[in-house]
Amino acid sequence: MNLDQTEFDYIILGTGLTESILAAAIAKTGKSVLHVDDADYYGGKWAAHSFGDLLKWIRTQRLDGDIANKETNDAPPSLNGLSIDGKHAVNVNALKARNESIRHVSFFCYPTESDNITEDDKSTLYSDTNILLDMNRESPLDYARDTIVKALSDRFTNPSKITKEAIEFEVDQLVLGFPPTSSFSLDIKDSIGRVQTLKEALDASRHYNFDLSPKLLSCRGEMVEVLIKSGIGRYLEFKGLEESYVFEAESQTFDKVPISKEDVFSTDTIALIDKRKLMRFLTLAMSDEIDPSILETYGNQPFKTMLEEKFKINGKLQMAIIYAIALVHDDAEKVSASEGLEKTRAYLKSLGRFGRCAFLRPLYGGASEVAQAFCRACAVHGGIYMLNQPVDKFLLNEDRSQASGIVTRDGQQFTSKWIIGSMEYMNEEWISKQAEEESTRWTSRAILITNEPPIISEGSEKENIRFSVFPPSEQDDIAKPIFALQLSIESMSCPRNKYMTYLSVISDEPERDAKSELEKAVEKLIKNSEHIQPLFLLYYKQRSQESSLIATDSIPKNIIACSDPDELLDLDEPLSEAQKVFIRCCGEDEEFLPAPEVDPDLEE
Amino acid sequence: MSNVREYLYKFLVVGDLGTGKTSIIKRYVHNIFSMHYKSTIGVDFALKVIQWSPEIVVRLQLWDIAGQERFGNMTRVYYKEALGAFVVYDVTRPQTFEGVRKWKADLDSKISLPEAWGGGNIPVVLLANKSDLIGEGHGQHANPTEMDTFCKENGFIKWFETSAKDNTNIDEAARHLVTTILGIEREHLDRHDAENFENNNQQLRVDSRDKNRNDGGCC
Ligand SMILES: Cc1cc2nc3c(=O)[nH]c(=O)nc-3n(C[C@H](O)[C@H](O)[C@H](O)COP(=O)(O)OP(=O)(O)OC[C@H]3O[C@@H](n4cnc5c(N)ncnc54)[C@H](O)[C@@H]3O)c2cc1C
Ligand SMILES: Nc1nc2c(ncn2[C@@H]2O[C@H](COP(=O)(O)OP(=O)(O)OP(=O)(O)O)[C@@H](O)[C@H]2O)c(=O)[nH]1
Ligand SMILES: [Mg+2]
Numbered sequence: 140m141n142l143d144q145t146e147f148d149y150i151i152l153g154t155g156l157t158e159s160i161l162a163a164a165i166a167k168t169g170k171s172v173l174h175v176d177d178a179d180y181y182g183g184k185w186a187a188h189s190f191g192d193l194l195k196w197i198r199t200q201r202l203d204g205d206i207a208n209k210e211t212n213d214a215p216p217s218l219n220g221l222s223i224d225g226k227h228a229v230n231v232n233a234l235k236a237r238n239e240s241i242r243h244v245s246f247f248c249y250p251t252e253s254d255n256i257t258e259d260d261k262s263t264l265y266s267d268t269n270i271l272l273d274m275n276r277e278s279p280l281d282y283a284r285d286t287i288v289k290a291l292s293d294r295f296t297n298p299s300k301i302t303k304e305a306i307e308f309e310v311d312q313l314v315l316g317f318p319p320t321s322s323f324s325l326d327i328k329d330s331i332g333r334v335q336t337l338k339e340a341l342d343a344s345r346h347y348n349f350d351l352s353p354k355l356l357s358c359r360g361e362m363v364e365v366l367i368k369s370g371i372g373r374y375l376e377f378k379g380l381e382e383s384y385v386f387e388a389e390s391q392t393f394d395k396v397p398i399s400k401e402d403v404f405s406t407d408t409i410a411l412i413d414k415r416k417l418m419r420f421l422t423l424a425m426s427d428e429i430d431p432s433i434l435e436t437y438g439n440q441p442f443k444t445m446l447e448e449k450f451k452i453n454g455k456l457q458m459a460i461i462y463a464i465a466l467v468h469d470d471a472e473k474v475s476a477s478e479g480l481e482k483t484r485a486y487l488k489s490l491g492r493f494g495r496c497a498f499l500r501p502l503y504g505g506a507s508e509v510a511q512a513f514c515r516a517c518a519v520h521g522g523i524y525m526l527n528q529p530v531d532k533f534l535l536n537e538d539r540s541q542a543s544g545i546v547t548r549d550g551q552q553f554t555s556k557w558i559i560g561s562m563e564y565m566n567e568e569w570i571s572k573q574a575e576e577e578s579t580r581w582t583s584r585a586i587l588i589t590n591e592p593p594i595i596s597e598g599s600e601k602e603n604i605r606f607s608v609f610p611p612s613e614q615d616d617i618a619k620p621i622f623a624l625q626l627s628i629e630s631m632s633c634p635r636n637k638y639m640t641y642l643s644v645i646s647d648e649p650e651r652d653a654k655s656e657l658e659k660a661v662e663k664l665i666k667n668s669e670h671i672q673p674l675f676l677l678y679y680k681q682r683s684q685e686s687s688l689i690a691t692d693s694i695p696k697n698i699i700a701c702s703d704p705d706e707l708l709d710l711d712e713p714l715s716e717a718q719k720v721f722i723r724c725c726g727e728d729e730e731f732l733p734a735p736e737v738d739p740d741l742e743e
Numbered sequence: 744m745s746n747v748r749e750y751l752y753k754f755l756v757v758g759d760l761g762t763g764k765t766s767i768i769k770r771y772v773h774n775i776f777s778m779h780y781k782s783t784i785g786v787d788f789a790l791k792v793i794q795w796s797p798e799i800v801v802r803l804q805l806w807d808i809a810g811q812e813r814f815g816n817m818t819r820v821y822y823k824e825a826l827g828a829f830v831v832y833d834v835t836r837p838q839t840f841e842g843v844r845k846w847k848a849d850l851d852s853k854i855s856l857p858e859a860w861g862g863g864n865i866p867v868v869l870l871a872n873k874s875d876l877i878g879e880g881h882g883q884h885a886n887p888t889e890m891d892t893f894c895k896e897n898g899f900i901k902w903f904e905t906s907a908k909d910n911t912n913i914d915e916a917a918r919h920l921v922t923t924i925l926g927i928e929r930e931h932l933d934r935h936d937a938e939n940f941e942n943n944n945q946q947l948r949v950d951s952r953d954k955n956r957n958d959g960g961c962c
Contacts, residue, residue, distance in 0.1 A: 181818060345855075363949050372949040374820040379947055493947045502946065503819060511818035518809035518818075519787045526816055635858070 142523065146554050147173045149724070150545055152530055153233070153561030155183035156710065157701035159510035159517070160717040160732075161559055163371065166520035168729050173553055174517060175545075177233045179527035181511050183561055184237060184681075185354075185704050187504025190340045190347040193677075194308050200244040200679070201315070226543060227535040229566045234529070236563035240682040240703065243583075243652040246312070247676040250332020253339065264294050268328040274321060284314050290327060291334060305337035336674055340588075346634040349586060350505040352681070352704035353624055353641040355380060355498035358489040362509070362710040363499070369732040374512035378630040379496030384594055384607035385459045386663060388614050393607055393667065394455065395596050396463040398490060398497070413456050420450045420460065424483040434477060442479030443471050462608040462620045468706060469619060469645055471611075498708070500604055500624075502631040506710060530564065535695055542695040557724045558698045562684050565700050571690035578688040581680055582706040583653035585642040585661055588675040592638045593664035594625050601638075602627040609660045619644050621660045622708070637674070640664060645706050646680065653678040686716070699724060746798060752924055753788075753804045753824055754917075757850070758831030759842040763872040766907035767831065768805045771917060776908050793921070801921055822853045827920045831870045834904070835882040843869065847897055860931045866923045868916050869894060869902040875909045 148170040151162050158174075159181075166172045180186050188196055256264070270290050272283050291306045292298050298306070309330050340347065356362050356377070366372030383396040397403040403414055403421075423429060437445035446452040446460060461471050465482035474482075489497040501508040518524055529548035536543060544554035587593070594607045609621040621644045626632035633639040642657050642664075657678060665673050686700040694700070699720050705712055721731050756764045769775050772789040788806040795801045806821060830846045832839040847867060855862050871885050890902050900923055903916040 179816070181816075345853075366949050375949070377947040377949065493949070499947060499949070503823070508819065511820050515787075515809065515818045515820040521809075 142173075142525070142551065142553075144171075144523070145552060147171045147523075148555060149173070149557045149559065150175065150553055150555040151559045152176075152231075152545070152564040153183045153701070154181045154510060154514060154526070155185045155561045155701065155704070156506045156510045156513075157713040157717050157720075158183075158559060158561055159513040160365075160714060161701070161720055162517040162522055163369075163513040163520070164717065164721050164732050165725060166517040166522040167369075167732060168725055169520075170725075172517060172522040173555070174514065174522050174524050175528050175530060175547075176526045177529040177548075181514060181526070182504070182507030183563070184240065185352050185506045185510055187348040187350040187507045190344040190349070191304075192344075193347070193349045194304075194337075194341075196351075197244060197246050197677070198308075198311070200238060200241055201311075227537070227539055228532040228546070229535060229568075230532055231530045231545075231564050231566065233561075233563040236565075240563070240684075242581075242649070242680040242682070243654070244677070244679045245652070245654055246678075247673075248309070248312075248333045248336050249673050249675070250329045251336045251339070251672065251674065252332065253335050260296075263296070264331055265328060266294075268331065269324050269326050271324050272322060274318075274323070280314050280317065283317060284310055287313065287325070287327065287330070291330060294331060295334075301341045302334065302338050305334045305341055308337060309333050340675070343634045346628075346631075347588075347639075348504040348632050349639075349677075350507065350632075350641065351584075352506060353643070354506040354704070354710055355500055355624070355708050356509075357485070357709040357711065358492040358497055358499060359485075360489070360709050360711045362714050363492075365714060365732055366509075366512075368734050369516070370735045371512050371516050371732070374515055375508060376502045377493075377499035378502060378604055379494050380498040380500060380604055380606055380624075381494075381496050382596070382599060382603055382605040383463045384596075384605065385455065385463045386607060386609040386660075387455050387458075388610075388612040389455070391663070393594050393596070394459070396459045398464075399495060409456065413452075416450050416452050417456060417460075420446070420452060421483070421487065424480050425487050429480065437476040440476055441472055442467070442474045442476050445476035445479070458610040462610045463606075466608075466708065467620065468622075498606075500626065500630045506704065506713075509710065533558065533566070533695070533698065540696055542698050556697065559701065559720060559724070560698065561701050562686065562703050565689060565694070565698075569689050569694040569700075571688055571693075574688035574690070575684075578685040580683045580706060581646040581649045582683060583644050583646045583656040583680050584678070585653065585657045586675075586677045587640040587642070587661055587664060587673060588633065589638050589640070589665070590636065590672045590674060591668065591670050592625060592627070593640055593667050593671055594623065595668075602629040604630050609663070615659050615663075617659055618656075619646075621657065623660065623664065643706065649680070649682075653680040697724075747800055748798060749800045749802065750925070750928070751802045751804065752826050752921065753806060754920065755806050755821070755825045755828040755850070756831065757808055757828060757846045758870075759833070759839040759846075762831045762833040762836075762839050763905075763907050764829075764831050765807055767829070767870065767872065767905065767913055768807055770907045770910055771913050772805065774910070776910075778908075791917075795921070795925075799925075801925075803917070803921070819853075822850075825854050825865060826856070826924050827865055828854075828867045829870050829916065829920070830867060830899070831872050833873050833882075834871050834885070835873055835876050837882075844897060847899070851898070856927065860927055864898060866900045866920060866927070867898070868920050869899045870916060871902060871904045873906060873908070874904040874911060875906040 149165050149172050151158050151172060151174045154174065154176045162172055162174045176183065270286065272286060274283065276282055287310045288306055295302050313330060383398060384393040385396055387394050394408045395406060397406045403417055433449065437449060442461060446457050452460065461467050464486050465479050466486065467474050486497055493499060530545050531548045532546040534543045534546060542558050544552060546552050592601050594605050595601060604627060605625045607623045609617055611617050611619060621642055624641045626639045628635045642660055644656055646656055661676065665671050683703040683705050686702045689700045702716055718731055756768055758764055766776060768789050772791045788804045791803045793801045793803060828850050830843055832843050850867060851864050854865050856865055876882060877884055885904060894902050901919055903912040905912040905916060
């Protein structure tokens with residue numbers, strides 16, 4: 140994959156959302172763009188994976204950066220600073236950095252039985268499931284692995300390539316937990332069931348889109364405006380998020396949150412008196428001129444205090460307003476009344492633009508879908524794409540104040556006036572240790588696949604996409620609000636009759652594993668109905684670093700970093716960062732993603 | 744209202760560098776041709792509206808490869824919802840025929856027909872382009888038996904020798920693909936009408952045409 144052109148105006152590293160927006164915006168100004176990603180998929184930390192690719196991703200994480208570390212260790216460490224053709228070289232290792240940003244991965248697969256299995260098959264599958272593993276030998280784990288693989292393979296008549304892949308994955312997971320020496324007897328009954336679950340998902344691999352940083356578009360957010368104006372929105376389709384719920388600790392139920400005026404009056408989960416209070420509050424939040432005396436009294440007090448004192452709103456209604464309408468992500472105590480009113484207003488305003496929803500979910504893969512729409516727009520304007528192209532080094536001038544270009548792993552050199560890259564392409568030495576403390580946040584995430592929708596209320600379609608919040612609750616040991624987004628075939632997130640639920644919570648303790656922070660909520664989802672059969676469950680902890688932690692005096696002046704995906708639901712932050720970077724490297728005079736001159740839909 | 748049915752079909756045009764993808768689209772849509780080679784920039788897709796029959800209008804979107812996507816994977820934006828494709832090679836450059844299998848495998852691995860239509864592979868037509876040059880002593884005619892076998896083995900529904908320059912067989916190839924898809928659609932419509940398959944799958948678009956902007960229930 141050699142490219143004749145080696146000089147560009149801009150080189151962009153990483154196909155995450157922020158970089159992709161910039162790629163499109165810059166290419167539209169007529170400048171030449173080389174857009175590179177070390178991975179063979181679009182999206183970087185924003186990527187959405189098929190089922191097969193998710194298993195690969197889990198394997199990579201399980202090696203815990205082993206591969207990435209090995210690669211750097213193999214390279215002479217002193218290369219940092221060595222010169223190539225009279226230029227200083229600074230190392231890049233995006234794969235390693237990306238792996239380091241994920242922690243505490245744990246994956247569970249639940250045994251199931253294939254639908255079309257006969258009694259005969261069953262007796263072959265489940266005959267004598269105990270196997271004895273004599274581990275007193277050389278390389279006991281390899282031996283155990285081979286023995287179990289064989290024991291499983293023998294049960295499936297003519298195992299297909301996919302069945303073999305399922306078996307390999309299952310056995311690799313299994314031996315992870317083995318004691319290294321002693322001999323023991325192992326019952327592989329559950330493994331047989333898990334292989335069937337894995338096989339079914341691998342057969343439908345492309346129907347799954349596992350979104351590592353699940354996001355939504357706010358209907359009145361800037362992102363929607365940019366997509367409309369630039370015409371890039373024509374590449375995308377969306378599904379509206381039509382239902383919101385709040386988990387009520389007392390009754391242990393998911394209660395639907397009314398979102399429109401009609402909802403408020405028709406809902407039966409709220410008492411009439413509460414309906415009046417709620418209407419009073421929503422009317423105030425929407426009014427253009429809020430009585431200054433209210434702000435004077437409550438503005439700087441906690442949002443909660445205003446709800447309690449001014450509107451006499453307590454208990455579950457208060458929870459619903461704070462967490463499901465104002466969408467407060469963190470401790471409610473930290474949110475002031477004026478902030479809370481602002482957030483409520485933003486939510487109410489976003490309703491009604493595209494049907495009855497405040498948020499849109501892009502079909503297939505969320506933010507990575509949006510990123511790909513921008514990449515297509517960049518390519519259409521002449522941008523060159525090189526995926527699966529690891530970058531090895533930046534080339535810097537004598538005093539290291541300017542970069543002149545990059546060197547790829549396979550030795551090609553490309554030069555440019557500007558280099559823009561996501562955080563994983565930045566050299567460690569550019570990161571200010573002090574800022575790292577402040578600008579690094581962790582989010583614990585879980586993805587749950589089930590055969591029935593865990594969150595649903597009577598009379599609503601199974602396939603609707605929904606959102607629920609678990610407010611902090613001492614009783615349930617939930618310290619911060621946990622958000623759950625439930626998707627389905629309607630958003631092209633997973634196969635028909637499967638349901639995909641994303642959970643997330645801000646984490647103040649990087650060392651605490653994601654599972655312990657989310658399992659209570661997962662449990663409530665699974666137990667919400669007796670018909671729910673979980674199929675897969677993935678936990679991980681995701682680090683999010685802002686570009687502001689790069690020390691401006693150590694990074695070359697013409698290299699610009701773009702922040703990681705953050706813990707917020709919508710996409711306005713990355714857009715706003717892209718707009719700032721655009722002004723910095725293209726100037727104030729260039730228009731950011733102007734409307735196209737011709738409409739290809741109308742042109743003939 | 745008249746009972747004219749309108750269909751919108753997205754077709755992809757793929758193939759190696761310089762095989763004539765853009766020329767074929769331009770010939771078909773604008774009826775123009777230029778010998779001047781310019782790697783494709785700024786072309787997204789072209790639209791051709793066909794009065795197929797008195798009751799049927801087909802709006803064809805032809806998606807070119809933005810020249811430079813050829814080095815990496817195309818985005819999903821390019822593939823998604825495509826219902827048919829042309830794979831183009833250049834009869835004067837045998838090495839471009841080598842790429843044909845790769846392009847077909849790529850299409851098969853990334854796109855399927857809608858679930859309601861059975862979800863199989865999308866129909867793909869193979870185009871042996873620049874046939875006008877054969878008469879001038881470049882390359883040679885394809886052997887029809889061999890080509891038929893090749894198509895069968897690799898899942899192409901048909902092949903055509905085309906020339907964007909002389910406007911040979913391009914209409915025919917497009918007509919064949921549209922006919923095939925109308926056929927698939929009709930077959931599955933009949934089957935699924937009773938089941939009311941796509942019941943309430945309402946998808947939203949955001950664009951300046953304000954199609955689905957309705958007043959919701961805001962307070
Ligand atoms: C880049 C990219 C673009 C995509 N674009 C689209 C898109 O435009 N539209 C879309 O609907 N989905 C798209 N998807 C994938 C989407 O997530 C679903 O995978 C898609 O809907 C697949 O449809 P399918 O029903 O036939 O499934 P498949 O995943 O193709 O089929 C499931 C099983 O059936 C088998 N199978 C498929 N076709 C045949 C056949 N003809 N004969 C025999 N066996 C077969 C497969 O091997 C597999 O085992 C895309 C995915 C990617 C990565
Ligand atoms: N003689 C002849 N020349 C053709 C024909 N089709 C295309 N060409 C020429 O082949 C060259 C490449 O054509 P394009 O249509 O740009 O090819 P492309 O596949 O779009 O190329 P890229 O976008 O760069 O991949 C141009 O010089 C065309 O004039 C044809 O049918 N006959
Ligand atoms: Mg072209």
